[in-house]
Amino acid sequence: MEDATMPRNLGGSLPVPNVQDLAGRPEDLPPTLLNRYLRPEPTLPDAPADEQEHVPVVDFARLFGQEEEARAEEAARLRMACEDWGFFQVVNHGVPEETMEEMKRSVMGFFALPLPEKQALAQEPGGIEGYGQAFVVSEEQKLDWADMFYLVTQPPSYRHLRLWPSNPSTFKDCLESYSAEVQRVARELLGAMAGNLGVRDPTDMTRLAEVQAMRMNYYPRCPEPHADRVLGLSPHSDATGLTLLLQVGSVAGLQIRRNGRWLPVSPLPGALLANVGDVVEVFTNGKYKSVEHRAVVNPRQERMSIAAFHSGKYGTTYGPLEDVVRDQEPRYRSVSVEDFYKLVVSTKLDGKKIMDAMKIT
Ligand SMILES: O=C(O)CCC(=O)C(=O)O
Numbered sequence: 542m543e544d545a546t547m548p549r550n551l552g553g554s555l556p557v558p559n560v561q562d563l564a565g566r567p568e569d570l571p572p573t574l575l576n577r578y579l580r581p582e583p584t585l586p587d588a589p590a591d592e593q594e595h596v597p598v599v600d601f602a603r604l605f606g607q608e609e610e611a612r613a614e615e616a617a618r619l620r621m622a623c624e625d626w627g628f629f630q631v632v633n634h635g636v637p638e639e640t641m642e643e644m645k646r647s648v649m650g651f652f653a654l655p656l657p658e659k660q661a662l663a664q665e666p667g668g669i670e671g672y673g674q675a676f677v678v679s680e681e682q683k684l685d686w687a688d689m690f691y692l693v694t695q696p697p698s699y700r701h702l703r704l705w706p707s708n709p710s711t712f713k714d715c716l717e718s719y720s721a722e723v724q725r726v727a728r729e730l731l732g733a734m735a736g737n738l739g740v741r742d743p744t745d746m747t748r749l750a751e752v753q754a755m756r757m758n759y760y761p762r763c764p765e766p767h768a769d770r771v772l773g774l775s776p777h778s779d780a781t782g783l784t785l786l787l788q789v790g791s792v793a794g795l796q797i798r799r800n801g802r803w804l805p806v807s808p809l810p811g812a813l814l815a816n817v818g819d820v821v822e823v824f825t826n827g828k829y830k831s832v833e834h835r836a837v838v839n840p841r842q843e844r845m846s847i848a849a850f851h852s853g854k855y856g857t858t859y860g861p862l863e864d865v866v867r868d869q870e871p872r873y874r875s876v877s878v879e880d881f882y883k884l885v886v887s888t889k890l891d892g893k894k895i896m897d898a899m900k901i902t
């Protein structure tokens with residue numbers, strides 16, 4: 542059934558090879574195909590190892606605890622993280638460890654299934670939900686060394702349960718609990734941001750946690766000598782309100798753009814990595830900026846991650862919040878959520894960043 546509430550056409554992708562399958566038989570990789578993954582020389586350097594800063598850590602339990610001083614301290618850290626980094630690690634978030642571990646196991650179990658079983662849940666043409674790829678729009682563009690499995694998870698009425706795997710048998714229940722827990726964390730964090738920003742009605746911000754989608758990423762190991770010239774995920778900012786990312790194992794791969802360099806991020810055990818999305822940049826009139834990030838591949842080990850994207854409902858509007866703009870000029874346009882998703886797709890097509898399209902010049 543066609544559902545007016547979700548961007549069903551978002552990210553409709555040209556067919557591309559399954560990368561997990563490709564990585565399993567590197568001897569069959571023809572040069573013309575390999576060429577679609579090999580990137581030109583890097584334009585930004587990596588941050589040298591001895592100069593690497595650490596993403597700020599926000600203690601969720603202190604931020605919402607009883608002790609006033611601790612709350613203020615944590616709120617200040619959150620403010621700094623949002624203004625200066627766009628990324629932060631969230632610890633003591635209250636998502637039960639067992640729920641996180643079970644989610645990781647379920648995702649590992651899913652990607653370990655034989656290809657035909659996964660392909661039974663393949664994306665439909667023009668749709669983003671399901672197993673496949675996002676945003677492949679031209680034969681010329683460089684491809685990511687990854688497969689993904691994308692599901693809309695909240696609110697429950699938005700779900701396309703046909704695409705929810707029955708194997709592993711724990712997957713559905715586990716996704717359901719994990720999704721609700723992470724949505725709670727996102728909602729509370731957005732509420733705390735509203736407090737920091739002087740937004741009088743916190744629901745102006747927390748409505749960005751009403752819709753949730755999960756992108757489960759699988760990055761196969763990439764055979765030498767190509768690993769240095771291949772990316773798992775192209776540089777991008779998230780076209781959502783707030784993202785909460787769970788890395789499945791200890792293999793590193795995420796890098797964020799900071800001070801003109803790529804800075805690797807190693808998640809703390811048990812932490813959720815939060816990042817400000819494009820919609821929060823618009824809501825805050827640019828006070829909090831979405832930050833570009835990418836995933837590199839590993840020549841020896843596969844890597845998986847689970848990104849939970851939070852955004853607003855169809856039928857609402859994205860634009861700078863009155864309480865933030867006050868006597869400033871709005872620097873971003875206000876658009877319907879539907880039009881925002883159209884921009885997401887069209888700015889991908891002409892390679893231009895969506896924020897440029899949203900900015901008032
Ligand atoms: O795999 C990662 O660490 C990053 C994933 C990501 O940025 C995304 O799914 O938008």
Ligand SMILES: [Fe+2]
Pocket residue numbers: 777778779834848
């Ligand atoms: Fe991302």
